[in-house]
Amino acid sequence: MPQQAPAPLPDGAVSPAPSTSVNPYVTPHPYLGQYAPAAGAETADARRGFLRRRGGRVSGPEQQRLVRLQxxxxxxxxxxVTSIKGGVGKTTTSAMLGLTFSRYRADRTVVIDANPHAGTLADRLLGERVMPTVRDLVTADRRRRETGGPGLTDPLQIHQYLGQADRLMVAASEQNPEISELFDEEQYRTAQDILTRAFDIVITDSGTGMKHSAMKGTLATTDRLVVVAAPRFDAARRAAKTLDEVHAQGYPHLVRDAVVVITMDSPKAVGINMNTLVDYFRQLCTHVIRIPYDQQLYMGGTIHYDQVSSATRGGYMDLAAILADGFAAVPPAR
Known part of the structure; x- marks a missing residue:
């Protein structure tokens, strides 16, 4: 039986210290401070893990990728992370990207499930369980503001409504379809505002389709877009349609800087030339990444990062490094 979710904190209450956290889905750890990433240097844990997986040897390109990622x-x-078409690896990509950032960076990463139709992100990262949702997070913030407070500002308060996989924090979607339909643009924007008070990287696993309200908020607050495709003609066409829709909604810069991720859902593409597919997407956006097939990921169960093949982990490291390349061009917050 899944454990019951912890009750939201009463209005005006102060979050307990990490050692007495009431959230059974969070492993307490000290908060390092907002916007305090590593100054381009490897963390000791990342360095040890990287060397261990490579038998103690790090090549020049691998070292360069790790520095870029950080x-x-x-x-x-x-x-x-988005796609009009479901079943192409969008949630898997969101989860693995988040796990990669949290594994190799010293700052804080959170992934939010913005799917209005009972998304599966939390299941993939935490296993099936009853836990707080992004709706609980938004409701708690609103109640505090209604009583004259500043909302949820303490990272420990925010963590009460999140789960944790490794060092990655997870904001789960509402699982009741009748309720989750009501998760709209305003609530998504509120959730984004809350999470950026405590985290340096916020990854959104958006729902399929481009017309639902939450997607409007997603595009309006996005710095970088990742579009997921599979090596099939229908999936490729839908990925291209996703880019067209984003452009039509007034975000040509997101299309120009987008990264298309082609996730291999079988050991070998059948009936489609991968080089032709990559060249096609390179005419539409800046970067295209191929993610190798991994049986553990495509079984659809809970993701265990260290059990994912080294080739697939490397593909997601390449994706994370490309995204991190854009960090240097981000103007500081005003």
Whole structure:
């Protein structure tokens, strides 16, 4: 039986110290301070893990990728992972990207499930369980403001409504379809505002489709767009349609700087030339990344990062490094 979610804190209450946290889905750890990434240097844990996986040897390109991945970010950076078509690996990509950033960076990363139709992000990262949702987070913030308070500002308060996988924090979607339909643009913007008070990188696993209200808020607050495709003609066409829709809604800069991720959902693409597919997407946006097939990921169960193949982890490291390359060009928060 899944454990019951902890009750939201009463209005005006102060969050307990980490050692007495009431959220069973969070492993307490000290908060390092907002916007305090590593100054371009490797963390000791990341260095040890990287060397262990490579048998103690690090090549020049691998070292360079790791340094790129750890580029400092001067303000909260918001990445949205999307696709019009479901079943192409969008949630898997959101989860693995978040796990990669949290594994190799010293700052804080959170991934939010903005799917209005009972998304599965939390299940993929935490296993099936009853836990607080992004709606609980937004409701708690609103109640505090209604009583004259500043809302949820303490990171420990915010963590009460999140789960944790490794060092990655997870904001789960509402699982009741009748309620989750009501998660709209205003609530999504509120959730983004709350999370950027405590985290340096916010990754949104958006729902399929481009017309629902929450998607409007997603595009309006996004710094970088990741569009997911699979090596099939229908999936490729829908990925291109996703870019067209984003452009039509008034965000040509997101299309220009987008990263298309082609996730291999079988060991080998059948009936489609991968080089042709990559060249096609390179005519539409700046970067295209191919993620190798991994049986553990495509079984659809809970993701265990260290059990993912080294080739697939490397693909997601390449994706994270490309996204981190853009951090240096981000103007500081005003």
């Amino acid at each position: 580029t400092p970010v001067p303000r909260p950076y918001r990445i949205s």
